[in-house]
Amino acid sequence: MTRWWVAVAWIEELLNQGGKQVDELEVYFFSGTSVSADLKQRRVSLCSSSVETGLCIRTIDKGKIGSSSTNDPQQWQACLDAAIAGGRLATPMVWKGLPDPVALPDADLAFDPALFVEPETANDLLRGMLDGATAYPDATVTSGGAGISVGEIAFANSHGVRYASRQSGVSISLEAISGQSTGYEFDHACSPSQVNPQRVGERATFLASRSSGGKDIPSGEYDVILSPMAYADLLSAIFVPALNGRNVLQGRSKLAGKIGEAVTAPQLSLFDDPHRPGASGSTWFDAEGTPTRRLDFVRNGTLTGFAYDLKTAYRAGRQSTGSAIRGGFAGLPAIGHHNFVVDGKRDEIFDEPAIYVHSVVGAHTANPMSGDFSVEMSNPFWVRDGELAEPIRGAMLTGNFFDLHRQVTALGKESRAVGSYILPPVKINNVRVIGK
Structure with a gap:
């Protein structure tokens, strides 16, 4: 989505300060949450959640490019200083400028607004794979996993670009063994409705069973x-x-x-x-x-x-x-x-x-x-x-x-x-x- 993300208005101050010291700069900021659950055989061995933020600044001055990153956006001043300092040591190159802003569509292309990042959603996906795995009982599930994430990207530069987009992801995988033969299958998409956990479970055990x-x-x-x-x-x-x-x-x-x-x-x-x-x-x-x-x-x-x-x-x-x-x-x-x-x-x-x-x-x-x-x-x-x-x-x-x-x-x-x-x-x- 090309709306500007009001929650990161501090980026404007960063651009203002950086613009006084270098020819151009860009800011890439990510914030997201995720949940993952792992299988050990047919039992959930680990379920974890995380919140991640990250900031990357790139500066360009007289063809010299500097960059720095941090996972603490509150330290943006130090991150900006490090990018500028790194740029002074860089070798100049042919540079014709960062992009100017253009009008882009508002729809998020890779985002499911109905997706909830919670352990129960991941557990439902694991259960679906285990149900599918029963199609070939001579194959034993050895491991598997399910992950869910949502995030938002804010991108800005000193030419006036102000873009933001939301993303979501769902991933599942299962591994099985039968005798000396193994089978592995996975699926991933932007929404739980786009993946088929039963099919993943069935296919992984099929490959293990039939490869023997x-x-x-x-x-x-x-x-x-x-x-x-x-x-x-x-x-x-x-x-x-x-x-x-x-x-x-x-x-x-x-x-x-x-x-x-x-x-x-x-x-x-x-x-x-x-x-x-x-x-x-x-x-x-x-x-x-x-x-x-x-x-x-x-x-x-x-x-x-x-x-x-x-x-x-x-x-x-x-x-x-x-x-x-x-x-x-x-x-x-x-x-x-x-x-x-x-x-x-x-x-x-x-x-x-x-x-x-x-x-x-x-x-x-x-x-x-x-x-x-x-x-x-x-x-x-x-x-x-x-x-x-x-x-x-x-x-x-x-x-x-x-x-x-x-x-x-x-x-x-x-x-x-x-x-x-x-x-x-x-x-x-x-x-x-x-x-x-």
């Missing part, structure tokens, strides 16, 4: 279906870093210089959609106060653009794409995305034999420059007659992810949120599998 007794497969090339979870892991480790304008500018992106070229299969489109109602990353403005917009990276297989924040855009002679994010109130703005969406023509992808991969282990070891990767498959199954059939034991996926993106043959019909990604399962032909 897996058989080895010989090495070779197979048609593979990556679940949204497995696909998101590889996408975030390899392809998404290549869309980062800073990596492009520094020559660390395999996609640099390829605007207008085909970089994926033609049925794929990849974009950031920050205005999607109900999606966890939705926002009208980014972490630097730049208005957000849909940003197309790949359209029908063709590379169309990269993501930039202010600092990188100025260095590259471009404009910010509204892609600045923060990793918490103490984190400085950096290039990221809000809701990274993979879309395109949908089809039935389980109607022919393939290997289904629920998740992967080791995506962080991939080489984002070359795209080469080798990961362990977790909870893989043969796909037969439209269903998950026999489990597979101990196998690896290997190859080049940029090449595999060109080999995507179909997208599944339903998408799901995995962190900041919204994407379907994908089917890729002729993937190298290392078995026994």
Whole structure:
């Protein structure tokens, strides 16, 4: 919501004082409450609540950027002094100014006003997962958790920007074991009505129960279906870093210089959609106060653009794409995305034999420059007659992810949120599998 948050009027005094000492400054203030509850087997082992506040100040003077943060807003004067002092020691850079204010819509995109942050809500979510877990009684619940949070962000700068937005979040997860096989599932959204705890419990125990007794497969090339979870892991480790304008500018992106070229299969489109109602990353403005917009990276297989924040855009002679994010109130703005969406023509992808991969282990070891990767498959199954059939034991996926993106043959019909990604399962032909 773009209303100004009256409760933090002290920010005006901060801006007034800072404006007398530096060319520009911005203020990012967060206040929120949360409740979490953890399971140990089928019992609640811990339930906790917290109240968090945080302030981050960034100053710019003669191209020198300084910053400081604190979790005690009453210490804003000391925080401002530290940011200004740090800026004096910084190396000057090309800087063309903080954003000016614009009129933004009033609706909060990622907030449920009916959400109550209380232990009983978290316990209801835990009970729902445990109820779902009874569908496969041979699997034992080992752990799980539920978290609920609401928060408000106030953002202001010396150019007159005064924005505020409210956010809410619900997350659940469950892990189960059957013999030597484990299963894990999760869900997250802005509202309890958007998550399905029974489904999470059932799916976690299904994966544990059905993965038991897996058989080895010989090495070779197979048609593979990556679940949204497995696909998101590889996408975030390899392809998404290549869309980062800073990596492009520094020559660390395999996609640099390829605007207008085909970089994926033609049925794929990849974009950031920050205005999607109900999606966890939705926002009208980014972490630097730049208005957000849909940003197309790949359209029908063709590379169309990269993501930039202010600092990188100025260095590259471009404009910010509204892609600045923060990793918490103490984190400085950096290039990221809000809701990274993979879309395109949908089809039935389980109607022919393939290997289904629920998740992967080791995506962080991939080489984002070359795209080469080798990961362990977790909870893989043969796909037969439209269903998950026999489990597979101990196998690896290997190859080049940029090449595999060109080999995507179909997208599944339903998408799901995995962190900041919204994407379907994908089917890729002729993937190298290392078995026994």
